[in-house]
Amino acid sequence: STIALLPGDGIGPEVCVQARALIDAVATRFNHDFAIEEALIGGAAIDAHADPLPPATVAVCERADAVLLGAVGGPKWSDPNARVRPEQGLLKLRATLGVFANLRPVKPHPVAAKYSPLKPKLLNGVDLLFVRELTGGVYFGEKRREGDVAFDACRYSVQEVERVTRKAALLARGRSGKITHVDKANVLETSRLWRSTVTRVLRDEFPDIALEHVLVDAMAMHLLTKPAEFDVILTENLFGDILTDEASVLGGSMGLLPSASLGDGKAGLYEPIHGSAPDIAGRGIANPYATLLSVALLLRHSLGLDREAVAVEAAVSDALDARVLTRDLTRRNAVSTAEAGAWVVR
Amino acid sequence: STIALLPGDGIGPEVCVQARALIDAVATRFNHDFAIEEALIGGAAIDAHADPLPPATVAVCERADAVLLGAVGGPKWSDPNARVRPEQGLLKLRATLGVFANLRPVKPHPVAAKYSPLKPKLLNGVDLLFVRELTGGVYFGEKRREGDVAFDACRYSVQEVERVTRKAALLARGRSGKITHVDKANVLETSRLWRSTVTRVLRDEFPDIALEHVLVDAMAMHLLTKPAEFDVILTENLFGDILTDEASVLGGSMGLLPSASLGDGKAGLYEPIHGSAPDIAGRGIANPYATLLSVALLLRHSLGLDREAVAVEAAVSDALDARVLTRDLTRRNAVSTAEAGAWVVR
Ligand SMILES: CC(C)[C@H](C(=O)O)[C@@H](O)C(=O)O
Ligand SMILES: CC(C)[C@H](C(=O)O)[C@@H](O)C(=O)O
Numbered sequence: 001s002t003i004a005l006l007p008g009d010g011i012g013p014e015v016c017v018q019a020r021a022l023i024d025a026v027a028t029r030f031n032h033d034f035a036i037e038e039a040l041i042g043g044a045a046i047d048a049h050a051d052p053l054p055p056a057t058v059a060v061c062e063r064a065d066a067v068l069l070g071a072v073g074g075p076k077w078s079d080p081n082a083r084v085r086p087e088q089g090l091l092k093l094r095a096t097l098g099v100f101a102n103l104r105p106v107k108p109h110p111v112a113a114k115y116s117p118l119k120p121k122l123l124n125g126v127d128l129l130f131v132r133e134l135t136g137g138v139y140f141g142e143k144r145r146e147g148d149v150a151f152d153a154c155r156y157s158v159q160e161v162e163r164v165t166r167k168a169a170l171l172a173r174g175r176s177g178k179i180t181h182v183d184k185a186n187v188l189e190t191s192r193l194w195r196s197t198v199t200r201v202l203r204d205e206f207p208d209i210a211l212e213h214v215l216v217d218a219m220a221m222h223l224l225t226k227p228a229e230f231d232v233i234l235t236e237n238l239f240g241d242i243l244t245d246e247a248s249v250l251g252g253s254m255g256l257l258p259s260a261s262l263g264d265g266k267a268g269l270y271e272p273i274h275g276s277a278p279d280i281a282g283r284g285i286a287n288p289y290a291t292l293l294s295v296a297l298l299l300r301h302s303l304g305l306d307r308e309a310v311a312v313e314a315a316v317s318d319a320l321d322a323r324v325l326t327r328d329l330t331r332r333n334a335v336s337t338a339e340a341g342a343w344v345v346r
Numbered sequence: 347s348t349i350a351l352l353p354g355d356g357i358g359p360e361v362c363v364q365a366r367a368l369i370d371a372v373a374t375r376f377n378h379d380f381a382i383e384e385a386l387i388g389g390a391a392i393d394a395h396a397d398p399l400p401p402a403t404v405a406v407c408e409r410a411d412a413v414l415l416g417a418v419g420g421p422k423w424s425d426p427n428a429r430v431r432p433e434q435g436l437l438k439l440r441a442t443l444g445v446f447a448n449l450r451p452v453k454p455h456p457v458a459a460k461y462s463p464l465k466p467k468l469l470n471g472v473d474l475l476f477v478r479e480l481t482g483g484v485y486f487g488e489k490r491r492e493g494d495v496a497f498d499a500c501r502y503s504v505q506e507v508e509r510v511t512r513k514a515a516l517l518a519r520g521r522s523g524k525i526t527h528v529d530k531a532n533v534l535e536t537s538r539l540w541r542s543t544v545t546r547v548l549r550d551e552f553p554d555i556a557l558e559h560v561l562v563d564a565m566a567m568h569l570l571t572k573p574a575e576f577d578v579i580l581t582e583n584l585f586g587d588i589l590t591d592e593a594s595v596l597g598g599s600m601g602l603l604p605s606a607s608l609g610d611g612k613a614g615l616y617e618p619i620h621g622s623a624p625d626i627a628g629r630g631i632a633n634p635y636a637t638l639l640s641v642a643l644l645l646r647h648s649l650g651l652d653r654e655a656v657a658v659e660a661a662v663s664d665a666l667d668a669r670v671l672t673r674d675l676t677r678r679n680a681v682s683t684a685e686a687g688a689w690v691v692r
Contacts, residue, residue: 073532080531080538087532117570118463138484138500143535148504150539154484158494184584185426186419186433189489192426193496218621220592221600224463224570238530242588246566254567275564 001303002035004064004267006057006093009043009077009086010276011286011337012070018288018341019068019295025345026299026308037064041093042072042086042276052089058096066302067097067269068294071276095135099261099269100160101167102134103297104244111320112252115329118224125228126250129175131168132240134261136160137190139237156190156236161197167262168234169206175231178210182219182235182243194236216243223247244273253328255287258294260301268302270294280327285334287326288341289316315344347649348381350410350613352403352439355389355423355432356622357632357683358416364634364687365414365641371691372645372654383410387439388418388432388622398435404442412648413443413615414640417622441481445607445615446506447513448480449643450590457666458598461675464570471574472596475521477514478586480607482506483536485583502536502582507543513608514580515552521577524556528565528581528589540582562589569593590619599674601633604640606647614648616640626673631680633672634687635662661690 003023007013020036027034039057046052052072061067072086079085106128108116113123133156141153172179181198183191195213202211214222216239223230223243227250235243248254254274261269272290280286293316300309324343327334335343349369353359366382373380385403392398398418407413418432425431452474454462459469479502487499518525527544529537541559548557560568562585569576569589573596581589594600600620607615618636626632639662646655670689673680681689 080541085532091533117465117468119465122463139533141497145535145539150502150536151487152500152534152536154498154500156496184587186431187437187485188498189491190496190498193491195426217587217591220566220588221595224592224595239588241530241563242566242585245563246570246592249567249570 001065002037002063003298004061004067005036005038006041006067006069007038008041008070008072008276009074010071010278010281012072012276014281014284014286014337015272015288015291016068016070018337019291021341021345022292022295022312026312030308041069041089043074043077045089046077046084046086050084052084052086053092061093061097061267064267066267066298068298069269069271070291071272071274073276074278091139094261094269095140097266097269098135098263100133100135101164101262102132102240103171103260103262104130104132104257104273106130106247106251106257108251109256109317109320111323112256112329115252117249122227123250128227128230128247129171129232130240130244130247131164131171131232131234132244133160133164133236137237154188154190156193158193158197161194162201163264165198165201165234166205168232169202169209172209172232177208179232179234180230181211181213182216182233182239183213184216185213186215190236198234219243220246248273253287254290255326255328256289256293258290258297260294260297262301268298270298284336284338285327286337287328288337289319292316292341292344319343347411348383348409349644350407350413351382351384352387352413352415353384354387354416354418354622355420356417356624356627358418358622360627360630360632360683361618361634361637362414362416364683365637367687367691368638368641368658372658376654387415387435389420389423391435392423392430392432396430398430398432399438407439407443407613410613412613412644414644415615415617416637417618417620419622420624437485440607440615441486443612443615444481444609446479446481447510447608448478448586449517449606449608450476450478450603450619452476452593452597452603454597455602455663455666457669458602458675461598463595468573469596474573474576474593475517475578476586476590476593477510477517477578477580478590479506479510479582483583500534500536502539504539504543507540508547509610511544511547511580512551514578515548515555518555518578523554524577526576526579527557527559528562528579528585529559530562531559532561536582544580565589566592594619599633600636601672601674602635602639604636604643606640606643608647614644616644630682630684631673632683633674634683635665638662638687638690665689
């Protein structure tokens, strides 16, 4: 199989070095042949080609079975009024690959959970799977200025909601069989379309799945007051962006959360949910686990290698148990990015 | 002065009974003459007049010096596809009164903070003032369906951003002199207009105020990992809705958080940030403190009665110190809505 590797900016390259070593180790250990093709994205691609997603990168991704991405962005390219910005590369890649379902699991590991701002008792039994719609909504609607006025259009079609609902429902079947759909149906027309479509798809095609609707403002609170009561959480693009960053605190550190973005056919896209963390970039102290766990998701969802995925997840969990922790998780005896990566590889 | 009282739905009427008693007590104690005029809004107004904001209610509010609102909404009127919905009354009232700046202070009281899901250490020194833009953005943009597609337009003008920024800056001057502006400028055009406008207004008119910009997803996390580092938080309508509900957990209970919505001239609008809580409505167990604290904000911001406001705030704080707590805050020896209200009045 072929894996496209897009290190990007900030700590992206550092954590991707560890991911590459892990992929090589999995190949050796389980007797696979993985070809890794690296390409530029984000600020690195702007510097080299004045384009955050150069055609050569698209070509590499389109012929790959899966794409692994580090992170994009940084102060060097952060003027929001610049014509080209690193994030455009990421958004265009998501659209190009058609990865409409972004899976973000949040399951606190006991060692890391100690670093959560939440009281430990609340974290017992937390095991969430966010399914965030990733290629629609206000991210991709028309944006414009008219004199002194700015506009962003949020747009959703029934078909866009149907396909991500089906993905969420299939995933819910393998878990507790329950979906919490989050919207703002008391204000937004798109939310009303979401609400009626999700309700219909589940009633007609997945009558075995239990469904509840929760308003996004209430959910921002419930995620903190009763996180163990939820399982699969289905929502639109912008709400998913906000709620998953919020929920990252349940796991103790952003540095632990992987994500998988899936479509129909083509390559899946795998990325840690943390950003490029320019403040710590280049110092060899970033937490590589979110990226290594993204490799596990890649093995499982794009290459169909579940045994290999489980082995990687177990290795990261063992590393946490053994307190092989980077600086985001401990003040004493912190290991470097390379040490943490090497431990998991071994 | 004249105060319009709109009890609304669910627990709204119950907590407003206590607010009325408090207003009467303040009048007696400080020798004022307050006229209270009650009117219908939300579901109650739909039932009576098939209109969530009847013209008679608008008339009462427009001739008042301030408007105090309980809450709107409930399962009886909750079909999101219904033609008239309770929330429409609230949104129309906000627009009619032109209350573009929604102030939501969050300052945990030690007794209540014990009930926060956050570790106590993190709450030390937390004293936030959210300034949420309330009459623009996606709440008031065009909404439509075109066949199988739904649209919501988010719209902001430079002038809308300027006026709420000035309000926030004046408030920041009376506090730590620092504003955190929250947006999603890496994706939204309206956020880019916000970012440049806020930056310019502060630079040109309030050079004494320190300003930082934070992305909304990062802020959803930082509010939990380092809440004490923020002071005035300025943001657009939808982000403010989500972040203030999230931040309510810092105070231990939604039942403690008041809000003030101010415009230029006309009456200010005061409401607890909690909803109509239909699950506990009519049982006399709702927490009235958020509404009583909203009365304090009303006395201060619309009637210019700061001494009276301070007295009300001190009474609520004393009630918490004395552990006069409703069911949301304690399992043992909980008092009723009426007992809590009476304690504060005394
Ligand atoms: C970088 C940014 C455009 C992106 C998003 O908002 O989707 C990021 O926050 C994420 O969640 O992957
Ligand atoms: C009831 C609803 C329309 C309202 C809003 O979203 O503004 C509420 O959530 C609030 O925060 O006051």
